[in-house]
Amino acid sequence: MQQLLDILSGLHPEVDFETTEDLIDDGILDSLDIVSIVSSVYSEFDVTIPPEEIIPENFNSAVALMELITRLDEE
Amino acid sequence: MSFTSYTFIAFLGVMLLAYFLTYGKRQWITLLVGSYIFYAFAGLDCLAFILITTLSSYLVSRLLGRAIGRERAFLEANKETLDKAQRKEYKARSKKKRFRILLCGLFFNFGILAVLKYSAFAVRNVNSIIGLFGGKGFDVPSLLLPLGISFYTFQTMGYLIDVYRGKVAPERNIAKLALFVSFFPQLVQGPISLYSELAPSLYEPHKFDLKKFSFGMQRVIWGYFKKLVIADRVLIAMNTMLDAPEQYGGAYVLLLIVLYSVQIYADFTGGIDITIGIAESMGIKLAENFDRPFSSRSTKEYWRRWHITMGRWFREYIFVPIATVKPMLKLNNFCKNRIGVKAASKVVAYTASIVTWFVTGIWHGAAWNFIVWGLLNCLIIMVSESLEPLYKKFHARFPKLAGNRFYGGFCATRTFLLMGLIRSLDCYRNVATTFRMWGSMLTFRGIGEILGGGILRLGLDLTDIVIILCGIAVMYAVSKISAKTDVRESLYERPVLSAILTCALLICVIMIGNYGIGYDASQFIYDQF
Amino acid sequence: MKKRIIILVCSALIVILLLGLLQALVVPKYTDNTEGLLIGEYYGETGENDVIMVGDCEVYESFVPAVLYEKYGITSYIRGSAQQLVWQSYYLLEETFRYETPKAVVFNVYALKYGEPQDEAYNRMTLDGMKWSGAKYDAIKASMTEGENMLDYAMPLLRFHSRITELNSDDFKYMFNDKKVSHSGYLMKKGVVPMREEAESGRALLDYTLPETAMEYLDKMRQLCEENDAELILVKAPTNTWGFWWYDEWDAQVSEYAENNGLAYYNFIKCRDEIGIDFATDTYDEGMHLNVYGAEKLTEYFGNILVSDHGLGDATHSQDVLDRWQANIDAYYKERNS
Numbered sequence: 001m002q003q004l005l006d007i008l009s010g011l012h013p014e015v016d017f018e019t020t021e022d023l024i025d026d027g028i029l030d031s032l033d034i035v036s037i038v039s040s041v042y043s044e045f046d047v048t049i050p051p052e053e054i055i056p057e058n059f060n061s062a063v064a065l066m067e068l069i070t071r072l073d074e075e
Numbered sequence: 076m077s078f079t080s081y082t083f084i085a086f087l088g089v090m091l092l093a094y095f096l097t098y099g100k101r102q103w104i105t106l107l108v109g110s111y112i113f114y115a116f117a118g119l120d121c122l123a124f125i126l127i128t129t130l131s132s133y134l135v136s137r138l139l140g141r142a143i144g145r146e147r148a149f150l151e152a153n154k155e156t157l158d159k160a161q162r163k164e165y166k167a168r169s170k171k172k173r174f175r176i177l178l179c180g181l182f183f184n185f186g187i188l189a190v191l192k193y194s195a196f197a198v199r200n201v202n203s204i205i206g207l208f209g210g211k212g213f214d215v216p217s218l219l220l221p222l223g224i225s226f227y228t229f230q231t232m233g234y235l236i237d238v239y240r241g242k243v244a245p246e247r248n249i250a251k252l253a254l255f256v257s258f259f260p261q262l263v264q265g266p267i268s269l270y271s272e273l274a275p276s277l278y279e280p281h282k283f284d285l286k287k288f289s290f291g292m293q294r295v296i297w298g299y300f301k302k303l304v305i306a307d308r309v310l311i312a313m314n315t316m317l318d319a320p321e322q323y324g325g326a327y328v329l330l331l332i333v334l335y336s337v338q339i340y341a342d343f344t345g346g347i348d349i350t351i352g353i354a355e356s357m358g359i360k361l362a363e364n365f366d367r368p369f370s371s372r373s374t375k376e377y378w379r380r381w382h383i384t385m386g387r388w389f390r391e392y393i394f395v396p397i398a399t400v401k402p403m404l405k406l407n408n409f410c411k412n413r414i415g416v417k418a419a420s421k422v423v424a425y426t427a428s429i430v431t432w433f434v435t436g437i438w439h440g441a442a443w444n445f446i447v448w449g450l451l452n453c454l455i456i457m458v459s460e461s462l463e464p465l466y467k468k469f470h471a472r473f474p475k476l477a478g479n480r481f482y483g484g485f486c487a488t489r490t491f492l493l494m495g496l497i498r499s500l501d502c503y504r505n506v507a508t509t510f511r512m513w514g515s516m517l518t519f520r521g522i523g524e525i526l527g528g529g530i531l532r533l534g535l536d537l538t539d540i541v542i543i544l545c546g547i548a549v550m551y552a553v554s555k556i557s558a559k560t561d562v563r564e565s566l567y568e569r570p571v572l573s574a575i576l577t578c579a580l581l582i583c584v585i586m587i588g589n590y591g592i593g594y595d596a597s598q599f600i601y602d603q604f
Numbered sequence: 605m606k607k608r609i610i611i612l613v614c615s616a617l618i619v620i621l622l623l624g625l626l627q628a629l630v631v632p633k634y635t636d637n638t639e640g641l642l643i644g645e646y647y648g649e650t651g652e653n654d655v656i657m658v659g660d661c662e663v664y665e666s667f668v669p670a671v672l673y674e675k676y677g678i679t680s681y682i683r684g685s686a687q688q689l690v691w692q693s694y695y696l697l698e699e700t701f702r703y704e705t706p707k708a709v710v711f712n713v714y715a716l717k718y719g720e721p722q723d724e725a726y727n728r729m730t731l732d733g734m735k736w737s738g739a740k741y742d743a744i745k746a747s748m749t750e751g752e753n754m755l756d757y758a759m760p761l762l763r764f765h766s767r768i769t770e771l772n773s774d775d776f777k778y779m780f781n782d783k784k785v786s787h788s789g790y791l792m793k794k795g796v797v798p799m800r801e802e803a804e805s806g807r808a809l810l811d812y813t814l815p816e817t818a819m820e821y822l823d824k825m826r827q828l829c830e831e832n833d834a835e836l837i838l839v840k841a842p843t844n845t846w847g848f849w850w851y852d853e854w855d856a857q858v859s860e861y862a863e864n865n866g867l868a869y870y871n872f873i874k875c876r877d878e879i880g881i882d883f884a885t886d887t888y889d890e891g892m893h894l895n896v897y898g899a900e901k902l903t904e905y906f907g908n909i910l911v912s913d914h915g916l917g918d919a920t921h922s923q924d925v926l927d928r929w930q931a932n933i934d935a936y937y938k939e940r941n942s
Contacts, residue, residue, distance in 0.1 A: 010416060031398075032460070035427075036420035038399045039407035048404070051395040052240040074159075081755050081762075285608060538769040570608055574615040582622060585761065586630075586768045592724060592751060593766055 001066050007040045008062060017062040024056040034059060047072045076116040078263075078349050079303060079590055086113065087353065090259075094357055095283040102280045106254055106357075113259040114222065121221035124191075128184055129253045132231045133246070135180030136238045140245035142173045143238075177239040181232055188228045191218050196441035223262040225438060229388055231256050234270040236392055243271050251278055260350040264343070266364040266384035273361065281358030290563050291356025293573075296580050297553075298348030303588030305546040306342035309334050311589070312533035313502065320508055325520030328512045330530075332495040335502050337547060340369065343382075367554050372486035374455045377494055385438075389431050398427035421461075428453050439501070444509065448500040455493065542587055627761035630768055631732070633778040638785040639664075639686040643696070643733030645786050646683055650703040652925045654916055655680035656834075657789070658693035659712030662841035665893040666712070668903045669788035670936035673929050676907040676917045680706075682789025685730040687722060690715050690821040692730050695743035697825060699734065701832045708835045708914055711825060713858050713869075714850065719815020721749045732760060787936045792896050794940070799845075799883035799891030806849020814857050826865055835914060838862055842872035842881050842902060845891045870909065872902065879905040896940060 008017040011033050015023075023029045029037075037059070038049050047069050049058075058068045076083045090109045097105045115122055146169045150162065157165065195215050202212030234255065237243045246252040255274055261267075316323040316331050323331070347364045354361045368381035378386050397403065403423050410419035429450070436449020459466075476482045496513070503509040521529070531537065556562055566573035634640030642664060655678055657663045663684035672678045683696045697709060721727065727747045734740040744757050756763040767775075774783075785791065829836040838858060844850050855871055862869035872879065879901050883891045886898025894902060911917040921929075 030460075032417070032420045032424050035398050035407065035424045036411075036416055039404040039411075039420070039423070042401075042404040043408045048401065049399065050240065051391065051399055052237075052242055054395050054399065081753055285605070285612075289612070536769075542769075570611050574611050578615050578619050578622075581619060582626075585623065586626060586765050588765070591756065591762055591765070 001062070003044055004041075004066055004069070005062055007037060007044065011036060021061040021063075023061060024059050029059060037065070041069060045069050045073065076113060078346060079299070079307075082116070091356065094281075098282055099280055103251065103254055103278045106258065106277070107250055110254060110257040110259040110262070114257055114262065117222035118219070120219055124187065124221040124224065125227060125257055126253075127187065128228060128231055129249070129256045131183050132180060132235055132256070133249045133252050135176060136235055136245035136252070137247075138176050139173060139235070139238045142169065142176060143241055145169075146173075173239055177235060180235050184228055184232055188224055191220055191224065193437070193441045194218065223264070226265050226267060227256050227262060229385075229438075230267045233267065233388055233392060237270055243274075246270075246274070254278075258354075260353040261361060264346050264350070265382075266347060266350070266362050267388050268362055268384065269387075273359075276359045284358060286567065287358050288356045289577075290567075291352045291354070293563055293577050293580075294348050294352030294355060296352075296577060296584060298345040298350075298352060299584045299588065300546075300580055301341040301345030301348065301550065303584055303590055305543060305550070306338050306345060307589040308535070308539055308543055308546075309338040309341070311539075312530075312535050313338060315533040317502060320503060320512060323521075324512060324515030325518050326516070326522040326525055327529075328499070328516045330525060331502060332492070332499050335499060336369070336491065336495040337543070339498070341546070341550065367558060369491050370487050370554075370558075371490050372483060373459060373490055374452065374493065375459070377490055378452070378456075381494075385435075389435050393434055394427050394431040397430055398423055403427070425457055428457065442504065443506050444500045444504055447506050448497055451497045451500075455497075623761060626765075626768070627759070628779045629771065629775055630764045631760045632728075632764065632767070633774045633783065634729070634785075635774045635778065635783055637729075638783075638791065640729040641733065641782050641785050642685045642789060642791065643683065643730055644782060645733075645784065646681060646700075646789065647735060649681055649788055649928065652679055652919075652921050653681045653704055653706050654678050654919050655708045655710060655910070656697065656700050656704075656706045657682040657684065657710040657712070658688070658697055659684045659710075660688045660715045661686055661893060662712045662714050662843065663710070664786070664789055664791050665793065666841040666843075666899050666902055667710075667906065668790050668896070668899050668936070670790070670929075670933050671900050671903045672907050672910075674933050675904055676911050677919075678907060678910060678917050679919070679921065679925065679929060680788065682786075684712070684789060685726075685733070687718075687726040688715060688730050689718050689722065689747060690818045690825075691746040692743050694821045694825045694828070695739040695746070696734070697828060698742075699737055699739040701828070701834075702737070702739075705832060706834050707919070708837055708910070708916060709825075709829050710837045710839055711822075713822075713838050713840050713854075714848070716814045716818045716822060716858065717854065719817040721747050724749050724752055727752070728763070731757060787939070788932060790899070792936075792939055793888040793893065794896050795888040796885055796895060796897075797888055797890050798885065799887055802883070803844070803846040803849070803891075806846055806851060809851070812851055812853035814854055819857075819861070822861065826867065836867055837910075837914065838867055838869040839906070840869075840871045840873060841894070842876050842879065842898075843887070843892060843894060844873045848892060868913065870906070872906075875905075 005017055008015075012028060015028055017023075020026075020028065034054065038054070042048055049068065049072065053068060053072070058064055076086060086109075090105075093109065094102065094105050111122065114125060146166070149165070149169075150157075195217065198213050198215050202215070205212045234243070234252075238245045246255070251274075254277060255270060258273070258277060313331060313334050316327060344365050351361045351363070362384050364383050364385075366380040366383060368377055371377035371380050403426070407419050407423045410422050413419075414422075432449040432453035433446060434449075435452075436446040439445040439448070470477055499512070500506065500509045503512060530540065535543070553562060563573075566576065632640060639661075655672070657667055657680060661684065664682050667680075667682060669680040669682060672680050683693070683700060685692075688696075693711060693715065700706070727744075727749065731740065731744055731747060734743065740757075741754075744754060748754070826836050840850055840855070840858075850871075850873060859869055859871075861867075881894070881898055881901060886894055886901065888895035907917075
């Protein structure tokens, strides 16, 4: 989780990713950020997020994103 | 059968009646038969193409479904014996296999589209290159372009990709799939529906529901109002200007841009209103395609609110896959260490954007003007994204501005004009002419002429202009109100008022709609025989 | 729910009513170009007409029923309109036979030159005046030009809706009652614009055969008259100008047809002198049509033929009809001498 938070803070140091839950809906993360996150997740977790998982629900909070990564890794 | 033909209205009447009379489990068959009759009006050869797409997609989706089923069964059966790495390896391998099946389906169907829609364009371009070297070139093929092929192909390919991704289960009944491909209200101009959102409501039975039916019909009439009263009237003035573009430079270009914005808005949203309204009256819900697009404050926002289902298609099936494909992820990570995180994502996202917008452009039509139009949209979005830090600084200095109504209006107007400007490419249908006309705008020539009566020499008289202005005012008011509340829902509580408004709108369509031969008194003057 | 259904039904009725009124308002009233009213005026004078004349402007500008009655006691009505095509004449005749049984039908042959639908506006001027019947339906079907639609005839509102923005006082004045313009189908023109010079021929044609469709309808007209015991008489008005030439080749074909079928055919071009037509005084448009003075001369001449060669003029009529015709004569002279 810390690893993921580091990736996110790297993009937006001013945001508290542990508590914010509307990252997409509030427009904090834009498409550039998503592209960046997906590639970082790939390099750091060795998990490829498939296009169909790139939906707001999975990116709205760090927790949701972590859940996605774990699920994709476990499956 | 165009929406504005008597034949269509008659067809619709029969169709609705037949639909409700056949209420029951097999009601969807009525829709299928109706859709094929509708499509047969466009020509029997067109019917062959839609059948080929249906058949091939059915086949491919079933194969995909079987492959997914086998994968799941295998993983389930060997849950205990396989370790994580083996599982992953198996999954990657079978996904590759699945991908090959999908590719067959995509190549075949996009191939048909490409050959029919783009071969003439391609040959012409090849010829002009050959021409540079003095060659003769090939004959330009003239092929039949089946009605709505861009729309139904994209919708159906979206379905295939969704099956491949495991998002939806493949349809077992080919007739049901045929209906999804050919559902008549959306065949000609969309919206491009997702299988997951349309299919359930398409197949399930719908009893006649007075509320849904009247809501649907209200929306249909509203659509006809926008199309016949406003769009087709504005078109007259546009055509005058487009018949001799060189004569209408300067301020006329600006006028054209504004008129075309009004025209395409009224025409396209009107057409979609008719489509959604028809479906709604039968109890079928279609995705919205517009969300008050002209109030967008930026190009990016505009594209989330204009032709929404198309934007969604390109985003989900082109932009995202390209931006997140493995080589792109690697490229991103490679760049991150060298040019920084932000810049690295830009490299990836911009590449994907350019491809997406190129395809979007060419999807609109096989001509350079559409490609240039797509790429200009892309350019604007990329530039404004690059300037984002600057905007942020600016707004940090003037924090009150963002909430200011006038500033909002300014941004919306700017976006409206910018989008209108590049949209004029598909008015002139020629890149060089368009650029010349844009250049002529800088001369400001013609303002006096337009205001001094030039506007009345474009084929519209004063009454027409008053009607257009009133029409725009009505559209604006409806759009404003519907931002806050559902207009029809709130009218539903006041049935008499609702009936009066609907009847008035209908009578307006019939009386001041621009349809039919048109009355020219001079024709009726008896001259000689 | 019940309330909503009532509202729905009521609004449907109100819409229909309103559209009906609007239709009455926007259909052309033809107060200037009065040719559009000719066909509709017939329904006020049906019954006991000895002769029915059908054809294009060459009938309704050439024969004067009031004079025919005054001089020869022959009652007649002209069912002609601008550029009335052969099949339109045929279907008008079919309709007329449902109202009455004339002894003779006069058909002016000039329209035989057209074998295809010509002009939407003229179609409307001829067909809109007809009352609805199978004949009207068939006439429309045979006459529609490209882009026309039966529905536009069934609901003229759809055709003329755009006139809503250009209404004038006549549209309100004649909303429910048309202006009366003809004298039993004769449209009076009193002007005199002499013919400048006599034409010697018309424009050369590639093919001088009269169109097959036109001749077929002529034949149908003959059969229709036979079935109804009416004698079909073919005529050609005495006018003949460069733009509207009656070619000898056409004349020969009509003559042959008439002979083969035992019909009388009078080509009045050939007997202008006998009739006494003088194109210095008897035309209102340089010889293309006769004016009232020319038409009266022709009517007297033709009336004589009808009496002597076709045994007309001895019918007995009811008092109503006699009164009507007296009124017709009065009205005719009132306008002629005003």
